[in-house]
Amino acid sequence: METLMKIWIAILIVLPAVVAAQSNPAAQAAREWRLQHERAILDEFVELLAIPNVTSDRENIQRNAVFIMRMMEKRGIAAKLVSTAGASPLVFGELRTPGATRTLLFYAHYDGQPVDATEWTSPPFEPVLRTRQIESGGVAVPLRSTSSSIDPESRLYARSAADDKAPIVALMAAVDAIRAAGLKSKSHIKFLFEGEEESGSPHLEHMLASNKGLFSADLWLVCDGPLYQTRQQSIIFGARGIATFDITVYGARAELHSGHYGNWAPNPALLLARLLSSMKDPENDRVIIEGFYDQVEPLSARERQAVVDAPDIDAALMDELWLGSTEGRPATLNELITRPSLNIRGMASARVGSTATNIIPASATATLDVRLVKKMTVQRTLDVLRAHLRRQGFFVVDAEPTAELRRKHARVARLVLLRGAEAARTSMDLPASQEVISTVESVRGRAVALPTMGGQLPLDAIQRATGAPTIVIPIGNHDNHQHSFNENLRMQNLWDGIELMAALLTMEVPAAR
């Protein structure tokens, strides 16, 4: 199966992309530049990756921001840090283009997910180049080799190698390449590199809204996320939102002996199991919480077509993930991520296996995430969930219930909203959307354009604060171990990314709407 997919990738995607690249002069210039500067590009990338970038590490976050500001300054980009109390700085840069009337803004983020260094094969902030993936037997190769060229299938291992420092390096190399070839952007160019994306961008909307002039643009290109599983270039026009909840249900005040009280004292694990079961129809996997889908904005004709056009990867994924079935059949993964979802992140009640004891648990907790689609609000989702709990017979509280309250009500549940962010979807019908697709395809061949990704990005915050449309352009490989240990970037993805960024930096930006 894996071999078949590789052949398919080679025929369908890589060859047309190689041919296509020739047709975009900026991409062509980027390729020539890159072929002669692979070592220098890699060196700068390694230096950036060696600065730890976990959001809570304020000192190193600041070092990252200053390093990126200097990367821009070296290239004559007017750069500065934009700070607000308690936030990681935004790194901002601007290249004015004489005579231009439009502005194109490139967004990426320099912070990374927290690391557990013990899980990593090599330390997360000591970048290592390996001949291929660790799982495929990749071995380390010296970073400072005498050979000037780098195997494009080799992988650079470090936290944020893919998510999301790669686009920063690709953009800077693309700026160098365009300048060296004497090419020019057709718009003003802005760069914005965030330092809190992995923490849910808590200050982004406020900082954008407080500096409207600085961050104004006709189009935001959000450079984040992975390519499509076939290695085709993806272009994503939206992101689902998210609402995360804890639900705790209660039994007796303490664990009770299951022999003495079993099947007399209510078992909160069973109550929780029933409650969770009541939320989705086992026949068709649809959420059956009343009102759950009420606010959903349906896909446009073009969006529906885009979903149909995306290569079907379900069978290959099922094989790779050891799955004998999927939910929501016959809908495909691509279709399902355009719908809202309800997922149990985790479930806990007392102990299992060898640490289990002969007790009835005192409480049971589940953490859920609801993935929102455009027009669904976090507040309304909380409301319909609370109403559902009530219909299931629970007295619903949002704090630890008192003894009195627990004695008074047959069933008590605590429902807490942990986090919320709304969805955004840029119309694929916009002239800017169509121009981005054609620019991308001029470099990377047939792309996979999708109306939304399944995950969350702060697109809604950006759109609300700036009014600009957002389009997501990823460059990382899909198998980059994003958010996990042994994160890595396939070198060819970086090279392709530089060509893609060069093309986008020089594209024509049509009127926004």
Added chain:
Amino acid sequence: METLMKIWIAILIVLPAVVAAQSNPAAQAAREWRLQHERAILDEFVELLAIPNVTSDRENIQRNAVFIMRMMEKRGIAAKLVSTAGASPLVFGELRTPGATRTLLFYAHYDGQPVDATEWTSPPFEPVLRTRQIESGGVAVPLRSTSSSIDPESRLYARSAADDKAPIVALMAAVDAIRAAGLKSKSHIKFLFEGEEESGSPHLEHMLASNKGLFSADLWLVCDGPLYQTRQQSIIFGARGIATFDITVYGARAELHSGHYGNWAPNPALLLARLLSSMKDPENDRVIIEGFYDQVEPLSARERQAVVDAPDIDAALMDELWLGSTEGRPATLNELITRPSLNIRGMASARVGSTATNIIPASATATLDVRLVKKMTVQRTLDVLRAHLRRQGFFVVDAEPTAELRRKHARVARLVLLRGAEAARTSMDLPASQEVISTVESVRGRAVALPTMGGQLPLDAIQRATGAPTIVIPIGNHDNHQHSFNENLRMQNLWDGIELMAALLTMEVPAAR
């Protein structure tokens, strides 16, 4: 509520018991002896409790056994240790009664539950006498006071103070008292003190069956467990069995991003929730696993009446445990523990609350216990549970499923039997049963006789190996913190226990059936 219950206890139970004790000569002798030897009895008890008795601590287990053997030898009881490879020794003692034709065996156990010393107010193997319960402000009193009498409401704190060294000390003091008063047993008396009860008595049945002559008796009195919650004396004719299971259901081979794959990749937490929900009817809390109740032997008329006669403690317990409802209404706790039960001990899938991450779990596990009643077998219970999982669409395995197997089947569950032991119930209609009830009531007033306890004891193993009927006679207070930290014995319970044991040591043993 607590005050009300105390008054009720005083009027209903304690006064009649005080009066009743006068009517049994052995109990009367025991009281006189005890009043003059409280300090000596306590000293011997404290010395026994100071020897750690966790089963895995082989050296101290041996010290306990030898100490108890010496306690018997001091009293002229022929005593010895019975050992087998890998087992804690059984401590055996025998008092022959010239001319007697029947044999009465007293069982207790000298091992205790494991301890986490950090949870204890004072170290578990350094006995401390406190004026009352710690929760009620009890303070330590010197163990070697000059005063000869001991406050009967004071509590002795140590592991196994109640469960189950108290009966050993009570029996030995009763032997002293009977002898001092010139009274005689009417039967041969045997003592058997086990050292592995808290580990599920893994060698007991084998050791009994291998020494049939030594352990033969017409009746076993199993001295273990607590009194009834009203402080009335309880007499229990059986114990439920137990079968403990782990059920694990599977999703993808690893945790998946809930945004990218949510509601496409099956969620094992939801699958487990549905599976658990399918096992009990939410309307009446009955187990709806096909065949679950098929083997159940119904209660006899006398057993049913005994359940009806037992004081209803449900309302007081609900208040104490902060419960707003119970399962299986309108049945009471006493009725429900005569039925088989199915309980979720614990449930786990990925993480919840602040440690939850945006993933779909890779697996979900629940540990269940089924409490068996008479005639239900462990094997058949495993079989009906396995069949139920299959009817719910799972391919059932008993080991970690392979990738191939998981790809091939839509749903895979692993079902593992962790532990099994069957139930036993001695008929309350036996002449021996009726004689025990009347002897107990002659000392302790109106007793609560119940056909079975909810928990498990090795009664089935004893009955299978020896053919003798078993009756459970507890002496510990119900609020003794058995199996938990700060285990304690109320001193009055020890004094009452000595009188009770004296009466039982001198009772007439009728023909077994």
